[in-house]
Amino acid sequence: MAKTALAAVFMGAGTPFDIRELPLPEVEDDAILIRMTTANICGSDLHTWRGEYTSAAARGVTSGFVTGHEGAGRIAVLGRNVKTDSFGQTLREGDRVVFTYFFPCRRCSVCLDDMPNACPTRFTRFGPRGAHIAPYFTGTYAEYYYLRPGHYVFKVPDSLSDDVIAPANCALSQVIWGVQQGGLRFGDTVVLQGAGGLGLNAAAVAKEMGAGLVIQIDRIPGRLALAKRFGADVVIDATEIEKPEDRIARVRELTGGVGARVVMDLVGSPRVIPEGLQMVRPGGTYVEIGCIHPSRFEVDASTFIWGSRKMVGLSHYHPWALPRALEFLERSGDRYPFGELLSHKFPLREINQAFETAEWMGKSTSVTRAALTMT
Numbered sequence: 001m002a003k004t005a006l007a008a009v010f011m012g013a014g015t016p017f018d019i020r021e022l023p024l025p026e027v028e029d030d031a032i033l034i035r036m037t038t039a040n041i042c043g044s045d046l047h048t049w050r051g052e053y054t055s056a057a058a059r060g061v062t063s064g065f066v067t068g069h070e071g072a073g074r075i076a077v078l079g080r081n082v083k084t085d086s087f088g089q090t091l092r093e094g095d096r097v098v099f100t101y102f103f104p105c106r107r108c109s110v111c112l113d114d115m116p117n118a119c120p121t122r123f124t125r126f127g128p129r130g131a132h133i134a135p136y137f138t139g140t141y142a143e144y145y146y147l148r149p150g151h152y153v154f155k156v157p158d159s160l161s162d163d164v165i166a167p168a169n170c171a172l173s174q175v176i177w178g179v180q181q182g183g184l185r186f187g188d189t190v191v192l193q194g195a196g197g198l199g200l201n202a203a204a205v206a207k208e209m210g211a212g213l214v215i216q217i218d219r220i221p222g223r224l225a226l227a228k229r230f231g232a233d234v235v236i237d238a239t240e241i242e243k244p245e246d247r248i249a250r251v252r253e254l255t256g257g258v259g260a261r262v263v264m265d266l267v268g269s270p271r272v273i274p275e276g277l278q279m280v281r282p283g284g285t286y287v288e289i290g291c292i293h294p295s296r297f298e299v300d301a302s303t304f305i306w307g308s309r310k311m312v313g314l315s316h317y318h319p320w321a322l323p324r325a326l327e328f329l330e331r332s333g334d335r336y337p338f339g340e341l342l343s344h345k346f347p348l349r350e351i352n353q354a355f356e357t358a359e360w361m362g363k364s365t366s367v368t369r370a371a372l373t374m375t
Contacts (some may be wrong), residue, residue: 001076007142008351008372009064009131013051016142016352018064025135029081034097038166039071039140040342041358041370043196043268044292051354061080063132068141069101070170072162073374076144086152087323096156098169098326101140101152102316117316141351143374149283152319157330164329164338166371167197172325174289175202175266177317179209182287186210189255191279192232194266195223196360197341197369198289200230202266204336207231208328215251215260222366230336231323244275251279258282270297282307289314344370348350 005024008017027033048067075095104116111119129138135146147153156165167246175198184190190206192199195218206214208231217234218224224235234254241247252259259281265272268290277299280286288311303309329338344367346354351372358370 005137005143006348007066007131007137007144008068008348010048010067010139010141011064012193013049017355019349019351020131022066022131022136023140024136024144024274025137025146026305027077027079027146028149031079031135032075032082032097032099032147032153033077033137034099034145034147034153035076036071036073036140036143036145036374037096038073038162038195039068040166040170041068041354041372042070042170043198043290045069046355046359047268047292049359055314063130065129065131066137066139066142068139068372070100070167071145071371072096072156072165072169073138073145079149085155086319087154091153091155091318096158096162096163096165097153098156098322099147099154100152100316100319100322101169102128102357103148105231106150117314118301141348141372143348144210152322154323154326156326160326160329160333161339163342163371164333165326167341167369168325168329169322171197171369172205172329173317174198174203174314175205175264176321176324178202178264178287178289178314178329179205179262180321181312181314182264182285183211184211184262188212188260188261189211189215189281190226191251191260191263191276192216192266193264193272193276194218194268195220195227195232195235198266199223200226200341200368202264203227203230203232204332204338206262207330208332213254215254217247220366223368226337226340226368248278249273255281260284262287268292270295273297274299277303277309280307280309281314282309284309286311287314288312325371334347341369342371343368343374346370348374350370 004021104119105121136148137144190211215226217236219238262274264287
């Protein structure tokens with residue numbers, strides 16, 4: 001096995017990724033070294049790239065670091081204590097796996113409340129983070145990923161391709177958790193704001209979980225066409241119905257005047273939240289997943305009181321959602337075009353072009369998910 005491998009090192013917003021050879025780390029007894037095959041560019045990665053989070057330099061990581069989280073790969077090295085995945089299936093080097101990219105401590109009051117996705121220490125998921133600090137490979141934008149001790153990892157069925165499973169550990173698991181936390185009941189109406197990677201996965205999940213009517217909103221015709229194939233019953237083109245009040249009226253028209261039981265922000269722009277809240281029926285729930293970067297919005301607080309409406313914010317997902325995502329793909333994947341979610345692919349060395357292509361802020365794009373391929 002080689003002693004070094006390629007990695008795309010993030011140096012901060014406005015600075016190109018630096019392709020470097022980094023030393024492969026010694027694998028701890030309870031860790032796994034994964035040879036990445038596919039790593040996607042998620043919306044949260046675009047937020048980092050734009051500088052909407054604290055920059056690497058401001059965090060004192062002047063050497064840069066390896067980022068990225070959505071993807072899958074094969075086991076290159078198993079720690080000596082790792083014999084099975086988190087479901088008890090035997091693991092061997094060479095097996096294809098997906099993994100959670102956050103690490104709850106399992107030792108705090110939040111974890112004991114069965115909310116590991118909200119663990120206050122889960123953001124230390126990368127451990128020591130810097131291109132000069134072992135284990136170096138702290139993100140998926142590299143040929144290898146170091147899955148540190150305390151992980152959840154799941155063996156991938158042979159019937160599922162890398163293209164299909166690549167979004168499972170982020171987008172798909174996140175919306176499975178989100179729809180469930182929104183309180184969807186059989187026959188309910190769901191409104192999905194956004195038809196990118198999150199939104200398309202959410203359409204299929206909502207339909208499979210028993211939604212009677214799935215309404216999807218976006219402004220890109222190609223995405224809306226794909227949304228129909230992913231289970232959306234009605235699509236609303238925001239370029240044709242330009243005013244928010246008209247889109248709200250359309251949703252109310254489709255729901256007999258009352259609104260939707262569940263409305264989900266899958267866009268990541270605070271501008272859609274006030275609009276989405278007015279689409280929620282009395283007693284319904286607004287699920288906020290998209291706005292993970294610092295942002296503000298204004299809303300009439302009495303909206304929650306007089307309609308007994310709820311707003312639920314969700315970060316990450318409960319680990320049970322990831323194996324459910326694999327089961328869903330194996331059981332229902334042929335009913336939806338999951339293989340088309342990765343619309344653009346680039347080799348790792350072309351990561352800067354990949355991010356430029358994936359960028360949607362301030363422009364129209366045909367990209368649903370761009371991916372880096374390491375094979």
